[in-house]
Amino acid sequence: MSDTTHSDNQAPIEPLLKVRHLSTRFKTDRGVLTAIDDVSFDLAPGETLGIVGESGCGKTVTSKSVMRLLPDHLTIYGDDSEIMYKDLNLVRASAGEMRKIRGDKIAMIFQEPMTALNPVFTIGWQLDETLKYHTDLNKRQRRERVIEMLRLVEIPNPEQRVKEYPHQLSGGMRQRVMIAIALSCEPDILIADEPTTALDVTIQAQILDLMNGLKRKFNTSIMLITHDLGVVATVCDRVMVMYAGRVIESGSVGEIFHNPQHPYTKALLESIPKHGRKRADGRLPTIPGIVPSLWELPEGCRFEARCKYSDSDRCIHQEPELRPGLSDRPVRCHYALGSPDERPVNLTASAAEGAAG
């Protein structure tokens, strides 16, 4: 025992989830679409990893790939794609193996609490279902557990609530029920896909608080998907920034917020609404331009067309690798900010921004 403790102290903690070269493609009427391309990341025990990026950059596809919730017959995973949970590669796991993991080891909550629960079954039934699949508890024990979980997520009157249907609950309450369902088997990993986007601002804070508290209690790792960097700053340990299906930068929250190395990360940070950050015309700064379509990706850097710093053929014609930049953090830019290669802001590009804005 003491030996392993000793070696643990020296070696870095073994990650709970190791994602390597994850590429997810969809068969569509127009042909095969690569939604995410060569995504790699680790999730350590007890860690909260934020995945951020604009709409359509592949956050949901990444998380659903981990759960294998994408339609099997339309989804192709890359040959060298690996999602290692313990010793099991989830990309190649059988349907039976995945069923044992879903809800028990890895659980998920979704963006729309209004539609994520089944409208025709009671709250109690829906909580009980997960316990039925993954535990040996008898009916009475499961009922106790259901009530206990509802109490944990701070739903008043749980004995009464179990008999109610989703439509009798507010959005915030439903999201609490979703959290209760997700955590009822004490999973190792909780994937939360924009869990607060659909809620009121005050409710958002409550739900995030709740998730944070329960994460400590159960020592759960969380993959938190959001496009709200404010949320990331308050709850995450590490952040992975995605753009058009690619990881473009990752690092600790402190590093990303204080020292963004990719121009896209920097632009995202500048778009966070804060007091005194409004522009002269009263509008929030946004990133000019749009994410390129996955069907017509540029030959070079995917962010090139919107990048303030780009002015080289290299940016246009050669896609940068994800390589260690400053302080060894991976960044996908030829001219990472803060590195010796950093380039000045391109005046023509920023003039274009002025015109666009």
Next chain:
Amino acid sequence: MWGFIARKLIYNVPVYLGIILIVMLALRVQDPTLMKLGKNATPAQIESVSKSMGLDQPFVIQYFELLKNVVTFDFQEESWSHGGKSVGEMLKSSIPMSLAITVPTLGLSAIIGVCIALVAAYYRGRAVDRVLMIVAVLGMSISYLVYIIFGQFFGAFLPRQALGGENWPFEITGYGPLFLGEGATPMNWVSFYMLPVIIGLIVSLGYDTRFYRAVMVEESSRDYITTALAKGASKPKVIFVHMLKNAMIPIITRVMSTLPFLITGAVLMEIYFKIPGMGFQLINALTNLDFPVIQGFVAVLAAMFILTVIATDVLYALVDPRVRLS
């Protein structure tokens, strides 16, 4: 629940009263006795016919008479074209005959249609699904009459000729003693109703399967399905528990909305197989200007229609908790 049913009944009473009022007025736009007896009828004839139907009474009295008949299900008036038979007797003999065709057709079509739709939705986009849907469209694109005529010819006439009448269960036309009551055997149902039911099934299955498949496909893309899968539910659990209970809402709507149509819609079948069900009797009465039969049958059909509407609401409330509150 009982309160809910009571409320629905009360809401629908004025609707029914309105329907009866309109039907009675429409049937009296032209004097039914004159229509029946023609221009040369003697005043005495007219008077006796009018009296037998109570047509000489004030309209209000006639209105309440008819309502009383419906509520007590007691129609004493005699048919004008079937001498000596009361409307009540005709109703009592024809309703079970119509139901003997429509209920099995409707029930089987819904059950088989839902099962095929589940299989198709399960294998959505793959060969099984495609083949099933092509068969469904083929089934839909052939006319009712073709099925009836082919069904009668190949299903009854030919085999009877080849094997002899005793060795083949399906009769070509006509009806024997009912499958209920004296001297009845279940074989009577097979002889007189099974072939029409099979034909009705073939006709409606195409439509039903396509409709139910669309329902299943729509339900299968809902968020709660992803949630169920994320909880570790197996695919059969997701389909037969989560999806099917939600799909019950459109399924009930469809079954119940075709029910009143089927009560009269089996009329083609009744005519071709010469089964004196409600549709058959009503058509006959219309051609013979048999006023008492028309009025009685229409009043009963309207009541059946209202009852299916209420039954639909009750079934909704049973499967969908959101309906119960409102």
